[in-house]
Amino acid sequence: MSEGVQTKVSLLPGGIVQVKVPLPFSLRWVNSYLIPDAAGYTLIDPGLHTDEAVQAWSESLHEQSISFDSIHTIILTHQHPDHYGLAGWFQERTGAPVYISELSYAYTQRLWGVDLGAEFAASLTELYAEQGMPQSVVEEIAPHLVSFVERVSPQPTVTFLKAGETMAIGDSEWHMIDSPGHARGQLCFYEPLKKWMLCGDQVLPNITPNISVVPGENHDQLQQFLDSLEELKGYEVELAFPGHRDPFTNFGERIVQLAAHHERRLLQIRELIQVEPMTGYTLCMRLFGERIAGNTHNLRFAMSETLAHLFHLERQGLVAGTRQHDCMVYSVKPTTTVSP
Numbered sequence: 001m002s003e004g005v006q007t008k009v010s011l012l013p014g015g016i017v018q019v020k021v022p023l024p025f026s027l028r029w030v031n032s033y034l035i036p037d038a039a040g041y042t043l044i045d046p047g048l049h050t051d052e053a054v055q056a057w058s059e060s061l062h063e064q065s066i067s068f069d070s071i072h073t074i075i076l077t078h079q080h081p082d083h084y085g086l087a088g089w090f091q092e093r094t095g096a097p098v099y100i101s102e103l104s105y106a107y108t109q110r111l112w113g114v115d116l117g118a119e120f121a122a123s124l125t126e127l128y129a130e131q132g133m134p135q136s137v138v139e140e141i142a143p144h145l146v147s148f149v150e151r152v153s154p155q156p157t158v159t160f161l162k163a164g165e166t167m168a169i170g171d172s173e174w175h176m177i178d179s180p181g182h183a184r185g186q187l188c189f190y191e192p193l194k195k196w197m198l199c200g201d202q203v204l205p206n207i208t209p210n211i212s213v214v215p216g217e218n219h220d221q222l223q224q225f226l227d228s229l230e231e232l233k234g235y236e237v238e239l240a241f242p243g244h245r246d247p248f249t250n251f252g253e254r255i256v257q258l259a260a261h262h263e264r265r266l267l268q269i270r271e272l273i274q275v276e277p278m279t280g281y282t283l284c285m286r287l288f289g290e291r292i293a294g295n296t297h298n299l300r301f302a303m304s305e306t307l308a309h310l311f312h313l314e315r316q317g318l319v320a321g322t323r324q325h326d327c328m329v330y331s332v333k334p335t336t337t338v339s340p
């Protein structure tokens with residue numbers, strides 16, 4: 001077991017079983033939910049495929065007297081490996097269909113399909129190098145990405161879900177909401193009678209969902225996230241089931257906090273580069289500190305998050321990048337002033 005995940009299983013309202021599946025990252029665990037109905041269970045987001053996760057599942061299912069045979073449906077809120085990784089492993093043992101949105105699935109194939117992410121890794125390392133990441137650090141990125149292939153294998157045969165439609169989960173019909181920004185194609189699931197929201201990683205308590213630039217996805221990930229938050233704010237939610245940490249009741253308030261966090265971060269970035277023009281990598285180090293250096297996983301998230309904010313400001317015309325030697329250097333546009 002990962003350190004810090006003491007209680008693996010919690011019983012929630014409606015007979016929902018929350019299983020904290022351990023992760024070898026700072027996040028510590030991902031939440032899987034088993035939602036019961038008369039025929040058995042729907043499994044949401046089974047976790048990353050590691051020996052520790054398999055062990056945790058084996059203990060949790062045994063403890064709850066849940067057999068593989070009783071899991072008749074598997075749903076993935078989104079494509080990230082900590083949610084998707086064990087889907088194929090569970091499908092082999094249960095025979096259950098695995099549901100995911102088409103856009104989310106396309107991402108899995110880009111990272112872990114026939115070329116095992118070679119094109120993606122090349123695009124990401126090129127982007128990072130252009131944004132000032134030192135070559136010795138850039139070289140860690142591709143092997144790090146490849147290390148995930150075994151953590152998402154075997155991969156499932158999938159059936160596509162469509163935002164705007166409903167899906168029967170447990171004894172209810174849940175509305176599927178397209179929720180991009182953290183992951184293109186991510187779906188949130190809303191149950192209007194109980195006012196419950198399965199929110200994947202879109203709205204998390206205590207921690208801010210990662211917003212990353214993704215090479216080849218030519219849109220403003222941060223703007224998409226903020227727009228999605230605005231849409232989700234319109235739902236009346238009494239209990240939210242997040243992908244990380246614990247279920248929470250202050251969904252609307254949490255959305256306001258997350259939006260405010262990004263506004264503060266955008267202002268902080270403008271203030272930093274007004275003092276001194278800098279590369280995306282230098283900015284990343286200023287924002288997240290040297291503590292992320294040496295941890296390739298955390299560095300990748302920090303770098304891609306920094307760039308999502310930087311490119312958002314660039315699209316808004318508030319900062320401008322110019323090429324100096326081999327990389328881009330950003331400065332605040334002369335016509336704009338930064339004021340808190």
Ligand SMILES: [Zn+2]
Nearest residue numbers: 078080183201
């Ligand atoms: Zn995620």
